[in-house]
Amino acid sequence: MTTIDTDVVIIGAGPVGLTLANLLGVRGHRAIVLEARDQLIDYPRGVGIDDEAIRTLCTAGLWEQIRPYTVPHHIARMVNGEGKVLAVNDPKSQEFGFPRKHGFIQPLVDKELAAGLARFPDTELRFGHKVIGLEDHDDHIAVTAERHTEDGAETVTITGRYAVGCEGGSSFTRKWMGVDFEGKSPSTRWVVVDVENDPIGTPSVYLGADPRRPYVSIGLPQGIRRWEFMLHDDEPTEKVNDPDFMRSLLKRHVPDPSALEIINQRTFTHHGRVATDFRKGRVFIAGDAAHLMPVWLGQGWNTGIRDATNLSWKLTAVLQGDADDALLDTYTAERRKHAADMIDVNMAAGSVMKMKPLGGWVRDRAASALNLVPKWKSYFTELRFKPMPRYVSGVVVDQATLTPGRARPSFKHGKLAPFIDSAGENSPVGLQFIQPRVNTASQANVLLDEVTGDWWTLATWGTNPTTYLTPDDLDLIRRHRINLISFMPETQRAWAEKRYADSPLPVTVAGDTSGALKDWFDVRACGLVILRPDRFVAAASLTQQASRTLVAVVKAGSLTRTGKA
Numbered sequence: 267m268t269t270i271d272t273d274v275v276i277i278g279a280g281p282v283g284l285t286l287a288n289l290l291g292v293r294g295h296r297a298i299v300l301e302a303r304d305q306l307i308d309y310p311r312g313v314g315i316d317d318e319a320i321r322t323l324c325t326a327g328l329w330e331q332i333r334p335y336t337v338p339h340h341i342a343r344m345v346n347g348e349g350k351v352l353a354v355n356d357p358k359s360q361e362f363g364f365p366r367k368h369g370f371i372q373p374l375v376d377k378e379l380a381a382g383l384a385r386f387p388d389t390e391l392r393f394g395h396k397v398i399g400l401e402d403h404d405d406h407i408a409v410t411a412e413r414h415t416e417d418g419a420e421t422v423t424i425t426g427r428y429a430v431g432c433e434g435g436s437s438f439t440r441k442w443m444g445v446d447f448e449g450k451s452p453s454t455r456w457v458v459v460d461v462e463n464d465p466i467g468t469p470s471v472y473l474g475a476d477p478r479r480p481y482v483s484i485g486l487p488q489g490i491r492r493w494e495f496m497l498h499d500d501e502p503t504e505k506v507n508d509p510d511f512m513r514s515l516l517k518r519h520v521p522d523p524s525a526l527e528i529i530n531q532r533t534f535t536h537h538g539r540v541a542t543d544f545r546k547g548r549v550f551i552a553g554d555a556a557h558l559m560p561v562w563l564g565q566g567w568n569t570g571i572r573d574a575t576n577l578s579w580k581l582t583a584v585l586q587g588d589a590d591d592a593l594l595d596t597y598t599a600e601r602r603k604h605a606a607d608m609i610d611v612n613m614a615a616g617s618v619m620k621m622k623p624l625g626g627w628v629r630d631r632a633a634s635a636l637n638l639v640p641k642w643k644s645y646f647t648e649l650r651f652k653p654m655p656r657y658v659s660g661v662v663v664d665q666a667t668l669t670p671g672r673a674r675p676s677f678k679h680g681k682l683a684p685f686i687d688s689a690g691e692n693s694p695v696g697l698q699f700i701q702p703r704v705n706t707a708s709q710a711n712v713l714l715d716e717v718t719g720d721w722w723t724l725a726t727w728g729t730n731p732t733t734y735l736t737p738d739d740l741d742l743i744r745r746h747r748i749n750l751i752s753f754m755p756e757t758q759r760a761w762a763e764k765r766y767a768d769s770p771l772p773v774t775v776a777g778d779t780s781g782a783l784k785d786w787f788d789v790r791a792c793g794l795v796i797l798r799p800d801r802f803v804a805a806a807s808l809t810q811q812a813s814r815t816l817v818a819v820v821k822a823g824s825l826t827r828t829g830k831a
């Protein structure tokens with residue numbers, strides 16, 4: 267038996283496990299990924315990457331490698347049985363630095379994620395390792411895997427500080443944790459067909475809410491066309507092996523179904539399930555191991571990447587002694603609710619897709635009426651129906667903590683608000699911060715994350731962020747390597763760079779070339795934000811509240827290194 271030691275053992279080399287391993291590698295940790303298969307899954311599954319996930323891929327240093335396997339602005343249209351468009355999902359904004367939706371080819375992206383691990387001396391991907399045992403000792407975990415060699419089976423034990431199960435819906439790790447996988451698995455089956463040399467050539471996504479047979483038709487990169495067809499309850503699954511049956515499905519979509527170059531055909535069912543807890547002791551689950559959702563908004567892949575993003579910085583903070591173990595409890599608190607909300611929206615979208623003729627008639631009329639109301643129309647077009655992560659508990663600081671006892675003022679744009687309403691609709695706390703392009707003394711026209719880096723940031727609008735910080739605060743900022751940034755109109759940058767040159771700690775002045783940062787601060791009545799390593803807003807306040815806000819974030823994040831015994 268062989269025993270190996272690492273920091274984090276990751277079970278499963280799907281996109282979530284590989285992304286997590288890359289994020290840990292980028293931050294200098296050791297990680298071993300154990301994969302039961304002998305190679306990565308080579309058939310396409312997910313087809314949509316969103317802007318939040320791209321931000322993570324940039325942090326992992328892999329976006330440039332992955333970009334060639336994507337197509338931007340993947341518009342989705344829901345059409346009825348007559349091909350009439352009922353709803354369009356075509357968000358035009360780019361608040362996080364990239365188009366909101368991209369189509370992609372998952373196996374090629376997974377391959378780049380796997381290749382990315384070669385950059386790190388202490389991360390490793392081990393194929394053919396089937397996990398058969400997991401033990402949580404108080405100060406470490408031990409994962410046992412079985413490996414088949416030419417001489418028979420070998421047992422390998424990997425010890426680490428933490429284990430993360432990313433091995434999909436039938437997760438060994440989740441079962442080991444003994445948590446429930448709540449929700450539903452509707453019995454509806456779908457057959458998916460991918461073909462080369464797209465015989466249609468339309469670039470986007472069509473969700474065919476056709477009462478005769480719901481279908482999906484998607485234009486993907488590299489000339490691939492995907493179709494998905496719902497199987498009726500009285501159609502046995504084996505029917506999809508009958509070429510005549512498949513041709514009958516395809517013939518409504520393409521003139522000559524017999525001439526298609528099929529590269530993949532599979533059947534699947536949708537699930538809407540979420541684990542009751544994503545953590546047990548030193549063991550975590552992420553991605554499909556923690557939640558399964560139908561495909562309708564293309565969010566299964568992205569929701570898993572969000573888990574990896576959230577968990578990776580927290581593991582880093584604890585592994586390098588920056589935070590107590592309590593920080594890791596915020597992983598379930600932050601990620602579970604969002605995954606559950608995403609499942610609900612996807613299950614609802616599935617019900618709309620599968621409506622029978624009478625329900626479909628009502629739906630079509632309702633959709634026509636809703637599209638006449640601009641507010642409702644934008645609900646679809648701007649992706650507002652995709653629940654954005656908003657963390658209300660976890661590493662976030664609410665207004666009551668900053669100004670105890672003070673009644674929450676109501677803030678409306680255009681009125682002076684004395685204190686930010688952190689719990690209100692307009693509060694940025696718990697939301698992802700925007701990512702416009704900025705200029706600094708050393709970087710021109712760069713995305714903001716290149717300036718903030720991938721750790722903590724304390725930023726103010728229009729002032730020097732050190733002004734209201736005490737010597738103790740500055741010490742804390744130094745210990746935690748918190749980046750200090752002053753956002754300025756670009757016209758003010760040269761002045762600020764000169765003026766802030768003697769600051770007690772270095773301050774980067776970021777020139778707001780597009781006005782996006784000014785607009786952001788303008789409607790939120792706060793002058794200071796503390797951004798987490800995943801670029802979510804941990805706290806927002808008036809600039810003069812800097813010290814109190816910092817202390818509150820230290821508490822919410824279970825940060826150590828406070829310098830106080």
Ligand SMILES: O=C(O)CCc1cccc(O)c1
Pocket residue numbers: 313314340341342355367471473482494561562563564565
């Ligand atoms: O990214 C999108 O909007 C499409 C997601 C989708 C919808 C239906 C089936 C499927 O495989 C993906």
